[in-house]
Amino acid sequence: xxxxxxxxxxxxxxxxxxxxxxxxxxxxxxxxxxxxxxxxxxxxxxxxxxxxxxxxxxxxxxxxxxxxxxxxxxxxxxxxxxxxxxxxxxxxxxxxxxxxxxxxxxxxxxxxxxxxxxxxxxxxxxxxxxxxxxxxxxxxxxxxxxxxxxxxxxxxxxxxxxxxxxxxxxxxxxxxxxxxxxxxxxxxxxxxxxxxxxxxxxxxxxxxxxxxxxxxxxxxxxxxxxxxxxxxxxxxxxxxxxxxxxxxxxxxxxxxxxxxxxxxxxxxxxxxxxxxxxxxxxxxxxxx
Amino acid sequence: xxxxxxxxxxxxxxxxxxxxxxxxxxxxxxxxxxxxxxxxxxxxxxxxxxxxxxxxxxxxxxxxxxxxxxxxxxxxxxxxxxxxxxxxxxxxxxxxxxxxxxxxxxxxxxxxxxxxxxxxxxxxxxxxxxxxxxxxxxxxxxxxxxxxxxxxxxxxxxxxxxxxxxxxxxxxxxxxxxxxxxxxxxxxxxxxxxxxxxxxxxxxxxxxxxxxxxxxxxxxxxxxxxxxxxxxxxxxxxxxxxxxxxxxxxxxxxxxxx
Numbered sequence: 001x002x003x004x005x006x007x008x009x010x011x012x013x014x015x016x017x018x019x020x021x022x023x024x025x026x027x028x029x030x031x032x033x034x035x036x037x038x039x040x041x042x043x044x045x046x047x048x049x050x051x052x053x054x055x056x057x058x059x060x061x062x063x064x065x066x067x068x069x070x071x072x073x074x075x076x077x078x079x080x081x082x083x084x085x086x087x088x089x090x091x092x093x094x095x096x097x098x099x100x101x102x103x104x105x106x107x108x109x110x111x112x113x114x115x116x117x118x119x120x121x122x123x124x125x126x127x128x129x130x131x132x133x134x135x136x137x138x139x140x141x142x143x144x145x146x147x148x149x150x151x152x153x154x155x156x157x158x159x160x161x162x163x164x165x166x167x168x169x170x171x172x173x174x175x176x177x178x179x180x181x182x183x184x185x186x187x188x189x190x191x192x193x194x195x196x197x198x199x200x201x202x203x204x205x206x207x208x209x210x211x212x213x214x215x216x217x218x219x220x221x222x223x224x225x226x227x228x229x230x231x232x233x234x235x236x237x238x239x240x241x242x243x244x245x246x247x248x249x250x251x252x253x254x255x256x257x258x259x260x261x262x263x264x265x266x267x268x269x270x271x272x273x274x275x276x277x278x279x280x281x282x283x284x285x286x287x288x
Numbered sequence: 289x290x291x292x293x294x295x296x297x298x299x300x301x302x303x304x305x306x307x308x309x310x311x312x313x314x315x316x317x318x319x320x321x322x323x324x325x326x327x328x329x330x331x332x333x334x335x336x337x338x339x340x341x342x343x344x345x346x347x348x349x350x351x352x353x354x355x356x357x358x359x360x361x362x363x364x365x366x367x368x369x370x371x372x373x374x375x376x377x378x379x380x381x382x383x384x385x386x387x388x389x390x391x392x393x394x395x396x397x398x399x400x401x402x403x404x405x406x407x408x409x410x411x412x413x414x415x416x417x418x419x420x421x422x423x424x425x426x427x428x429x430x431x432x433x434x435x436x437x438x439x440x441x442x443x444x445x446x447x448x449x450x451x452x453x454x455x456x457x458x459x460x461x462x463x464x465x466x467x468x469x470x471x472x473x474x475x476x477x478x479x480x481x482x483x484x485x486x487x488x489x490x491x492x493x494x495x496x497x498x499x500x501x502x503x504x505x506x507x508x509x510x511x512x513x514x515x516x517x518x519x520x521x522x523x524x525x526x527x528x529x530x531x532x533x534x535x536x537x538x539x540x541x542x543x544x545x546x
Contacts (some may be wrong), residue, residue: 008510014516015446033486042314045314050420051420053418053419053420054417054419054421056421058337058421060357060413061351061355061422061424062357062422062423062424063421064357064359064360064361064417064421064422064423065361065421065424066358066359066361067357067358069450088320116307116308116311119311119312119314119315119318120315120318121311121312121315121316122315124539125418125419125539125540126535126538126539126540126541127318127327127539128329129418130318130327130331130542131314131327132330133330133334134327134330136332137330137333142384176538185389192516210419219416219546220338220545220546221348221414221416221504221505221506221507221544221545221546222338222342222506222545222546223338223545223546224348224414224503225342225346225349225504225505226338226341226346226350227349228349231349235415236422237416237422238421238422241420246433257316
């Protein structure tokens with residue numbers, strides 16, 4: 001049944017693999033996903049521009065130049081020119097060309113993040129803040145629609161909460177091994193997200209992104225007057241700023257792994273499912 | 289193998305090319321009239337929603353003496369570079385007067401001693417710079433609302449403009465002179481002070497001697513230093529760059545609550 005019959009080789013029958021389309025993503029999920037892509041890209045790049053204005057991160061209630069910073073992106077002038085570095089705690093890494101010192105037009109300049117990673121590409125803190133806050137509004141509205149829809153219509157409970165069988169340690173370990181071998185689910189198992197996926201998506205949607213918004217709001221002196229518990233929650237405004245940066249880094253890490261997984265586990269199928277909602281499933285035992 | 293390599297290079301070239309076009313697009317959008325206006329208008333949305341939540345009286349966080357920054361970073365002008373200011377400084381500001389005028393029934397000219405004799409408020413608050421750093425300091429001064437009450441506002445008064453002694457950018461037309469403005473809601477806020485003391489001592493020159501503004505629910509660039517004159521106005525669009533402040537004229541938002 002599965003092996004193509006050689007006598008019919010000249011007039012191929014429909015492929016013997018049973019390929020079925022399921023509806024994977026609702027319209028709300030698809031639209032909010034792509035708006036989120038836009039918002040996070042703009043907010044990351046304008047955020048790096050804002051960071052460039054003071055590329056030092058502190059912990060505590062206050063933090064300025066004379067206070068101890070535990071993450072610094074800086075530059076040093078030496079005999080052979082400018083050198084960029086990233087310092088985390090007492091560990092200093094040379095990063096000339098990327099962090100601390102990079103090319104801007106024809107000149108090599110001290111600059112925490114390089115101009116090709118920032119919006120605008122030239123130094124303009126005011127404009128970067130405008131970009132950041134405009135897209136922050138869009139992000140928050142978009143996120144609220146996603147979460148309201150997700151809880152209301154059961155997307156989060158049905159598709160993202162791990163099923164009981166998926167939480168068994170043996171199952172999770174199996175998934176870790178499968179991921180490491182780049183073996184992806186087929187057949188009925190591909191109808192649902194695997195446990196690692198579910199946990200990651202929940203972490204991003206319910207922890208990292210809300211944390212991003214909350215630590216962002218904590219940096220606003222106005223919002224701190226409205227919600228005085230905010231700075232206390234994160235150990236101070238400078239701490240909130242540091243957490244904002246670390247959480248953003250975790251989101252970047254998520255996006256890198258997410259895109260890599262999308263490419264490795266069937267790029268066009270995944271991409272199509274996030275555009276028109278249809279996701280093809282090849283049934284097990286039948287070679288593709 | 290070779291074709292795979294060049295295809296990979298082409299793809300990388302395509303992606304970086306597309307990135308460069310997008311970035312240039314963002315730069316162009318920033319400077320365009322339409323999108324540039326949209327970018328700046330998000331300020332209104334932020335301000336209206338914060339004001340809705342803030343109300344008139346909600347206070348900025350106050351800290352304890354234990355929280356004070358060991359060194360409070362002095363930003364912007366460290367010492368105004370003018371004959372006039374240096375003379376005032378040499379004299380211990382005995383000849384300095386704060387002018388209060390504009391849309392007021394009773395223009396005022398107040399000496400430092402007169403200000404110090406008015407009931408004062410002391411508060412330990414956090415100063416948040418737009419660049420991202422924060423410092424905690426103690427401020428003592430006269431609530432601005434009290435001065436405005438003494439001068440009695442005329443109908444039509446909407447904003448309070450602070451004219452400063454320092455020129456942050458040296459220009460021929462004087463447009464580099466520091467100034468700031470706030471609306472009456474912030475002007476009458478109980479924590480909005482004309483501060484003459486910092487951390488229990490007379491306000492140091494680097495921090496704006498003899499008098500600076502504290503408007504605690506907004507960022508550092510609103511905290512104008514070296515105050516010389518307070519002007520009550522119906523609008524600030526005819527003043528210097530028309531955006532209500534030195535940094536506002538150079539691209540920062542007038543509402544600095546975020």
